[in-house]
Amino acid sequence: MRAYRRIISTFRSLFRKEELDRDLDEELASYLELLTAEKVRAGMSLEQARREARLELGGVEQVKEKVRERRVGYLIDTFFHDLRYAARTLRKNVGFTAVAIVILAIGIGASTALFTTIHAVLLRSIPFDEPDRLVVGRKTMDGRVAGPVSRVDYLDYRELTESFEELAALGWFTQSRTMTGGREAQLLRAIFVTWNLFKTLKVDPIVGRSFLLEDEQQGDGNVVLIDHGLWQTRFGGEPGAVGSTIHLDGFAYTIIGVMPRGFRFLFDVDVWHLIDRDVPIDRTRDSHSLLVVGRMKPSVQIEQAVVETGAIAAGLAEAYPETNRGKSLWLTDLHQFMVRGVSLNLQLLMATTALVLLIACANVAGLLLARGERRASEIAMRAALGASRSRLLRQLLTESVVLTCTAGLLGIGVAYLLQDGLLRLLPIGGLGLERPLVNSAALAFTLGVSIASGLLVGVIPALRGTALHPARQLGSARLFSQGAPSRRLQRTYVVMQVAISIALVVGSGTLIRSLAQLSAVDLGFDPRGLLTGEVGIQEDDYATPAERDLFFGSLLEEVQALPGVSSAALISKLPLRDLGTDWPVWPADQPPPTNQASFFAMARWVSPGYFETTGIPLVRGRDISESDGANSYPVIVLSEIAARSLFGESDPVGRTVRVRFSPVDQPFLVIGVVGDIRLNGLRRAPDAAMYMSARQVGGSSMGLIVRTSGDPRRLVSAVDDLVERKDPNVLFARPASMASVVDGWQAGFRVVVTALSLFSTVALILTAVGLYGVLAYHVNQRANEIGIRLAVGASSGQLVRMILGQGWTMVGPGLLLGLLAAYPATLLIRPLLYGIEPLDAPAYIAAIGIIALVTTLAASLPARRATRVNVVDVLAKQ
Amino acid sequence: MADGKTDLLRGTLDMLILKTLSLQPLHGLGVSQRIEQVTGGVFQVKPGSLFPALHRLEQEGWIEGSWGESANNRRAKYYTLTAAGRRRLGEEKRNWAQVVLAITKVLEAT
Numbered sequence: 001m002r003a004y005r006r007i008i009s010t011f012r013s014l015f016r017k018e019e020l021d022r023d024l025d026e027e028l029a030s031y032l033e034l035l036t037a038e039k040v041r042a043g044m045s046l047e048q049a050r051r052e053a054r055l056e057l058g059g060v061e062q063v064k065e066k067v068r069e070r071r072v073g074y075l076i077d078t079f080f081h082d083l084r085y086a087a088r089t090l091r092k093n094v095g096f097t098a099v100a101i102v103i104l105a106i107g108i109g110a111s112t113a114l115f116t117t118i119h120a121v122l123l124r125s126i127p128f129d130e131p132d133r134l135v136v137g138r139k140t141m142d143g144r145v146a147g148p149v150s151r152v153d154y155l156d157y158r159e160l161t162e163s164f165e166e167l168a169a170l171g172w173f174t175q176s177r178t179m180t181g182g183r184e185a186q187l188l189r190a191i192f193v194t195w196n197l198f199k200t201l202k203v204d205p206i207v208g209r210s211f212l213l214e215d216e217q218q219g220d221g222n223v224v225l226i227d228h229g230l231w232q233t234r235f236g237g238e239p240g241a242v243g244s245t246i247h248l249d250g251f252a253y254t255i256i257g258v259m260p261r262g263f264r265f266l267f268d269v270d271v272w273h274l275i276d277r278d279v280p281i282d283r284t285r286d287s288h289s290l291l292v293v294g295r296m297k298p299s300v301q302i303e304q305a306v307v308e309t310g311a312i313a314a315g316l317a318e319a320y321p322e323t324n325r326g327k328s329l330w331l332t333d334l335h336q337f338m339v340r341g342v343s344l345n346l347q348l349l350m351a352t353t354a355l356v357l358l359i360a361c362a363n364v365a366g367l368l369l370a371r372g373e374r375r376a377s378e379i380a381m382r383a384a385l386g387a388s389r390s391r392l393l394r395q396l397l398t399e400s401v402v403l404t405c406t407a408g409l410l411g412i413g414v415a416y417l418l419q420d421g422l423l424r425l426l427p428i429g430g431l432g433l434e435r436p437l438v439n440s441a442a443l444a445f446t447l448g449v450s451i452a453s454g455l456l457v458g459v460i461p462a463l464r465g466t467a468l469h470p471a472r473q474l475g476s477a478r479l480f481s482q483g484a485p486s487r488r489l490q491r492t493y494v495v496m497q498v499a500i501s502i503a504l505v506v507g508s509g510t511l512i513r514s515l516a517q518l519s520a521v522d523l524g525f526d527p528r529g530l531l532t533g534e535v536g537i538q539e540d541d542y543a544t545p546a547e548r549d550l551f552f553g554s555l556l557e558e559v560q561a562l563p564g565v566s567s568a569a570l571i572s573k574l575p576l577r578d579l580g581t582d583w584p585v586w587p588a589d590q591p592p593p594t595n596q597a598s599f600f601a602m603a604r605w606v607s608p609g610y611f612e613t614t615g616i617p618l619v620r621g622r623d624i625s626e627s628d629g630a631n632s633y634p635v636i637v638l639s640e641i642a643a644r645s646l647f648g649e650s651d652p653v654g655r656t657v658r659v660r661f662s663p664v665d666q667p668f669l670v671i672g673v674v675g676d677i678r679l680n681g682l683r684r685a686p687d688a689a690m691y692m693s694a695r696q697v698g699g700s701s702m703g704l705i706v707r708t709s710g711d712p713r714r715l716v717s718a719v720d721d722l723v724e725r726k727d728p729n730v731l732f733a734r735p736a737s738m739a740s741v742v743d744g745w746q747a748g749f750r751v752v753v754t755a756l757s758l759f760s761t762v763a764l765i766l767t768a769v770g771l772y773g774v775l776a777y778h779v780n781q782r783a784n785e786i787g788i789r790l791a792v793g794a795s796s797g798q799l800v801r802m803i804l805g806q807g808w809t810m811v812g813p814g815l816l817l818g819l820l821a822a823y824p825a826t827l828l829i830r831p832l833l834y835g836i837e838p839l840d841a842p843a844y845i846a847a848i849g850i851i852a853l854v855t856t857l858a859a860s861l862p863a864r865r866a867t868r869v870n871v872v873d874v875l876a877k878q
Numbered sequence: 879m880a881d882g883k884t885d886l887l888r889g890t891l892d893m894l895i896l897k898t899l900s901l902q903p904l905h906g907l908g909v910s911q912r913i914e915q916v917t918g919g920v921f922q923v924k925p926g927s928l929f930p931a932l933h934r935l936e937q938e939g940w941i942e943g944s945w946g947e948s949a950n951n952r953r954a955k956y957y958t959l960t961a962a963g964r965r966r967l968g969e970e971k972r973n974w975a976q977v978v979l980a981i982t983k984v985l986e987a988t
Contacts, residue, residue: 024929027906027943027955031925034907034954057925066930 024067028060069391078391082398089399090406096371097403100364103769104407106762107360108449109414110353114346116415116442129202130295133165134334135302137292137309142326148172148288149329151275153316154194157292157329160312163305165297168197169275169290173580174267176701177248178536179234180729187536187733188230188270190248195274198225200295201265207231208242208257215256216274223274224253228261230270248273249700250538266291266338285323287661292329306331322594345752348829352507352759355500357453359763362493363770365457368400369490370777372465379465392466400458401451408450412443460489490774495814497767501854502818502847503825504760509843510826510833511753517835518746524677524686525575526615530738531712532574533719536701538729545630545698552694552702555726556607562718564708569610570694572603574703576741579680585690587646588656588667601642602679603659605692605699611637611674613707621653621672628671628693635693636668639676642688659690663697682745683834704732712737749832764850768858775807775862786866787874796867803866807859815851819844891923891931893970896963899941905954906932932957940966 032053039049057063090097128134137157139149149169158167171192179186195211204210205225215223224246235241245252253273275290296305313328372379379392535555542548552570559568573581584598593599608625611618619640628635636657643652656667676686694702708715716735723732779786786799826838836843898904898912909932910923935941940963948954959967 023955024933026953028925028929030952030954031906033952034905034948037950037952038907038911063925063929066926067933069930 021064021068024064028057028063032057065391078394079398082395083402085395086399086402090403093371096367100367100403101407101410103360103363103766104404104453105410105414107353107357108404108408108411108446108453109418110759110762111350111357111449112411112415112442112446113418114350114353115445131335132333133296133298134201135294135296135305135331136334136337137167137294137329137331139288140328140330143328149290149292150285150288150323151290152283152285153324153327153329154290154292156316157309157312158194160315161294161305161308163296163300163308164294166196166200167292167294168200169194169292170197170266171275172289172291173578174269176534176536176733177271178538178729178731178733179246179248180250180538181247184724185729185731186234187534187731188248189268190224190271190273191267191269192275193272197265197272197293198259200293202295203260203263205257206260207239208255210257211274222251222253223256224248225257225259225272226255227259227270228263231258247538249536250540285320293334294331302331302333325594342748344829344831345748348832349752349755349759352504352756355504356759356763356766357449359497359500359766359770361453361457362497363766363773364400364403364453365461366490366493366770366773368457368461369464369493370773372396372461375465383466389466393462396462396465397455397458400462401454404454404457405447405450408446411450412446415442415446464489490777491810494767494770494774494810495817497763497770498811498814498851499817499821501760501763501767502815502851503822504756504763505847505850506819506822506843507825507829508753508757508760509846510836510838510840511756511829513836513840513843514832514834515746515750515753518682518749521678521682521835523576523682523742524616524675527738527742529708529710529712530614531706531708531715531719531735532577532738532741533704533716533735534574534701534733535570535704535723535730536733537727539700541727541729542700545695548698548700549629549695551727552607555704555723556609558722558726559704559706559719562715562722564710564715566707566709567609567613568704568706569613570607570702570704571610571691572605572694572697572699572702573679574705574741575614575677575679576681576738576745577736578703582687583662584660585642585646585657588658592658592660598660599642599645599688601639601688601690603662603690603692604679605694605697607694607702610691610705613705614677615707616677617675619673619675620651621670623672624691624693629695632696634664634666634668634696635671637672637674637691638670639674639686639689639691641676641686642690643670643673645688657690659692662692664692668692682742705738712739752832764854768854771807771810771855771858772861774810775803775859776865778806779803779862779866782866783869784874786869787871790867790869791871791875799866800860800863803863804856804859807855811851811855815848818851819847822847890974891927892935893967893974894921894923895931895935896940896959896967896970899957899959900964900967903946903956903958905946905948905956907954909957935963938966939963 032050035053035056036046036049039052040046044052137149139147139153141147151169154167154169161167174189174191177188177190179188193211195213195216198204198210206228208225211223211225226241226246231237231241235244242255242257244255246255247253248271253271259272294305296302309329309331313324317324317327382392383389535552537548537551542551556568556570559565573579581603582600583603584593585601586593586599606624608623608628610616611623621637624635624637636659638646638652638657646652646657647655652670652673655670657670658667662668674691676689678684679687679689704719706712706715706719713735716732719735720732723730789799822844823839826833826840830838894913895909898909898916904912906925906928910925910928913921913923932941932943936943936957940960941957942960943955943957945953946956
């Protein structure tokens with residue numbers, strides 16, 4: 001009942017405002033009349049009674065205003081009034097409004113763009129059913145190093161665990177498989193999975209069926225699930241594709257189902273095939289190649305799952321101490337696992353935009369403050385006419401919120417532009433997440449930011465603007481000059497802006513220097529003029545090693561004969577493109593160490609001429625040659641790190657080593673030592689490596705690497721044609737210049753650094769604008785004093801120094817604060833730094849230099865204006 | 879400062895107005911005069927606080943205003959206590975009694 005009444009009266013006061021006002025007028029008039037009548041009755045003259053009554057009532061307008069403020073609908077009512085008023089005032093000051101809106105739109109737009117990405121990548125959950133119950137498992141050794149899990153261990157976990165509804169696994173990386181049987185050979189990406197991966201993810205094929213436990217146990221099934229895209233391109237989306245046979249690397253597989261459109265899990269692949277008994281993956285506990293994915297039971301928390309898998313690991317360690325001592329399973333939230341590479345980057349960018357927005361807000365707050373001074377008499381007038389302070393505050397705040405919300409609207413446009421340009425480049429493509437869009441969450445964010453920054457920029461100027469004494473203001477509005485507290489506030493804003501800018505510039509500086517270091521990093525080989533690609537032959541077409549030798553040998557010869565090619569070679573895994581595969585190696589005269597005690601080196605096998613082609617220096621001994629074939633003694637070339645780790649300072653050439661997991665179960669003769677190179681990434685230190693002879697170790701899929709004097713990309717079609725002529729079922733797949741491969745390793749980081757530098761530049765510009773504004777205002781205020789100084793003989797040099805000095809008194813403290821803040825900030829981004837320490841002197845010095853330059857630029861205009869003050873005018877005014 | 883005082887008085891003022899109107903409907907001036915008269919001039923309710931209070935009480939639905947004729951044939955807005963207002967007055971009286979009791983206890987404590 002009461003609520004109902006309230007609603008009614010709210011509507012009444014909203015829509016029948018005039019009626020209510022008239023009513024109130026009448027009521028007050030009648031009050032006056034009654035009071036006058038009383039006083040007349042008490043013996044006063046009518047005149048006197050009227051005056052007394054009026055005095056007693058006080059200001060009619062004040063009473064009315066007070067009553068209005070009490071009305072429920074009043075807030076809404078005045079809000080619309082304030083809105084109209086704000087729009088009117090802002091329209092009247094087009095210059096001010098435009099500057100403020102543009103400044104804020106940049107800040108809000110940038111934040112919105114970043115927020116959308118963060119929201120999509122870091123906050124939104126992944127597109128699987130109940131994703132927070134999904135975890136991934138990696139191996140730990142003695143509590144550190146996260147790596148792949150052994151299949152045999154995995155099967156034990158799957159058998160023993162009580163915490164998981166399903167525990168599945170998939171390959172640590174994908175394989176290239178050549179599909180034949182169509183018009184032409186096609187290279188596919190494939191990955192091994194356990195039968196229950198899709199059951200774990202709760203995703204079903206749209207056509208056909210998923211894998212079954214029997215498929216895995218029978219081990220002769222050779223069944224695959226295919227990607228929606230492959231189904232469309234290769235099978236025209238025909239349901240009949242299910243049940244048909246495809247040939248991958250010469251093996252026949254039956255298609256049992258098609259995954260839904262857009263489905264991907266961690267890797268972009270065309271084909272999922274089963275790890276079954278016949279697949280040579282992880283036959284022993286000390287060979288590791290799987291990523292474990294589990295769905296926890298609803299009642300289980302990740303902590304409990306960790307405890308349980310820890311217990312299982314301990315049991316395995318006890319049962320198989322040889323292989324499992326110190327080994328455990330490391331569980332992480334799937335979502336965290338997916339965003340691990342980008343979250344720091346994104347957080348950095350988000351923090352940066354927030355700071356830029358803060359600087360923009362400080363600028364606009366400074367503008368509002370300065371304008372508040374000019375509006376002092378208007379405010380005083382309204383106060384005198386009965387507006388309470390809270391009423392005035394509300395009005396001023398409405399104005400600044402209108403300002404920021406307009407900027408917010410524009411900011412959405414800015415966000416859209418920024419996002420399309422900038423975020424396309426961000427390294428989020430490989431995460432398996434949808435591309436972010438400006439959506440309702442982002443719009444809500446923009447609105448929130450707009451209103452918050454409106455209040456942020458508005459509140460202090462509004463408090464200042466309304467804390468005035470009407471009488472003094474009305475009397476002296478014309479002569480009123482900026483009060484000391486206002487000036488202090490403006491200075492505080494500038495100090496804050498300078499501090500934030502400095503921190504940003506130092507941060508960008510360290511990252512730019514890291515990028516430079518990373519670009520100049522010594523790879524250990526020469527990537528210029530190198531073309532890389534993969535060549536895979538069908539196992540059943542080249543059944544014997546001799547046949548494979550023949551194919552690859554003649555291929556190399558023919559490639560070398562191509563115009564523009566200076567040399568060519570083959571390697572089992574291309575550096576920086578195909579990562580991983582490290583095997584234990586030890587001197588043959590020593591007993592085999594346990595896996596934990598082993599020294600691991602990246603295992604590769606190469607054709608003769610590989611080191612010469614890539615430019616890896618041969619330090620001692622000889623290169624692998626044509627004579628190191630299947631029938632001669634197995635040979636191996638060690639990298640310097642590997643040689644030193646195995647044989648110390650003594651000469652390894654002529655010694656023998658054993659390699660676990662190698663297809664050749666004999667000792668290898670060390671024939672040479674080569675330089676170390678970065679095989680697995682730019683930021684990683686060079687890896688220990690060992691190179692065997694491809695003709696002795698074999699393999700049907702090799703990386704081809706070609707050195708040319710010209711542009712490597714122009715060779716692609718020639719090599720392509722050559723390979724196809726040799727065998728239509730063989731492909732020159734995924735060609736790329738080595739330079740672009742190296743570049744790919746920096747691309748994501750470069751975008752982050754570019755974006756950050758861009759934001760820092762915006763921050764600097766905004767800071768310069770803020771500084772300029774305060775100094776220009778300052779010169780205006782002191783025009784008289786400056787004129788007199790000029791009149792009594794001050795030189796323009798002195799004046800310029802004075803204004804510059806004024807600038808520096810604000811910049812100085814900001815500079816100091818910024819430098820102090822920069823250090824902890826760079827510590828936070830330490831994982832992104834490369835080759836430099838957080839306390840990087842050049843970055844700090846550059847930042848100081850830049851801010852000095854900006855200060856001088858920002859101060860020079862006001863300083864010039866100071867020297868042009870017209871002495872005669874000033875003196876005439878005096 | 880001044881705000882604090884009005885806030886403290888406002889609750890009391892509400893109660894005094896409700897009590898005054900519980901005896902008979904009155905117009906604004908009547909209410910303020912009755913309060914002044916009954917309290918022997920201790921409380922002087924100025925229009926600046928009287929009218930906002932009356933309008934708020936009306937919005938709460940505790941009193942109702944309607945235009946009528948005053949004793950000497952002038953138009954005036956008369957306020958009447960509603961049923962909800964009567965209940966409200968009862969609550970306020972009880973609260974007040976508790977406050978008075980509590981304060982008295984404090985003052986009489988030895």
